[in-house]
Amino acid sequence: MDEKSDVDVLIVFQDDGSQPQTYLDRLRRFVVANYAQSEIQQSHPTIQLSLNHITFDLVPALESFWGEYKIPIRESDYTDWTGTSPTSFNDNLTEVNKDHRNMVKPLVRIMKYWNASAGYPFESYALEQRIVEYLNDNMFLFGSPKDLKGYTFNFIDDGIDDLIGFFEAEWRRQAVSRLKATAEEIQDAEKRLNLIWALGQLQEILPPTWPLPMSQRTK
Secondary structure (H helix, E strand, O other): OOOOOOEEEEEEEOOOOOOHHHHHHHHHHHHHHHOOHHHEEEEOOEEEEEEOOEEEEEEEEEEOOOOOEEEEOHHHOOOOEEEEOHHHHHHHHHHHHHHOOOOHHHHHHHHHHHHHHOOOOOOHHHHHHHHHHHHHHOOOOOOOOOOHHHHHHHHHHHHHHHHOOOOOOHHHHHHHHHHHHHHHHHHHHHHOOOHHHHHHHHOOOOOOOOOOOHHHHOO
């Protein structure tokens, strides 16, 4: 489903004091020398390598402190570095997932599917981070949701809005508004025991798990 899905690989260089663009150039020369030109795409601040229908995003990096790394900052035209700690986020995700009965990783997959089908209003990693932050910090007044459906509706109702910045593009705002409206319609239909209608609306967000007649998929 997610055509932009890829494998991120940090290529760690020895720090000789060079600017990020220098390491990008070195990485590009290595890739050009070892792979066919048709397999290589330029996508600053990374080099994209497509092998067997899998895209690898190669990111130049330098070792920093406490197990962290430095990678080029896009906003600086790749003349400066920013810190990243890929293993610490994964550890946090695993811990939060355990705390919430293994519901967090399935929730991430659901929201990433919606994000892809909606034209990527958010960067995938930012969406994943927001889900973890929301569930890590949020205290549910009446206890945690009982199932994945509850977690999904809770995040749509209360957690996703924090990803919308003040100057966010209008099409992104509209994508979130449509998602929230659809989630509300699903919950209202369930309360009225109109489950066929609820299922049809659910498939506006998620892929169908079995075929539905066309008359049951739309209004």
